[in-house]
Amino acid sequence: MKPRFDEIVHAPNRLKICSLLTTAGSAEFSTIRDVLGVADSVTSKQLKVLADAGYIRLTKRTGAGGRAKTWATLTGEGRSAFEGHLAMLQQLAAEAARAPG
Incomplete structure (x- = not known):
């Protein structure tokens, strides 16, 4: 997975949604x-x-009761964006941990 920052995923609520859908499926x-x-x-x-x-x-x-409910499912593109974003955050954290000071 190539680390890449994704501004769409990065917003806290959207990051939580992607995380939930990664584990739950929908x-x-x-x-x-x-x-x-x-x-x-x-x-x-x-x-x-x-x-x-x-x-x-x-x-x-x-x-x-016949009531329509909205369901969300992560797409392949969404999973890739989420995983790439997480990889970038991990890379940034690792770099910060190695920084002197």
Whole structure:
């Protein structure tokens, strides 16, 4: 994995979303909102940024009672961006640890 800084992934809430989706595969909107601890509007905005970048796919699934729920799934491009960003952060941390002082 080539380390590369990704400004889309870097924002704290989007970084948390990518991390969640990396381990969970997919997650329902309310689960993402609860993990982030933010309002629906903030969650929606962050999901839209990731979806517009092609990093996640949003789908509507009909749940119990016929109510549609939004689900997010990390795409291959999103996984690559997240992994590259993590690699860059690890590289930066390693360089800082080696710095004198």
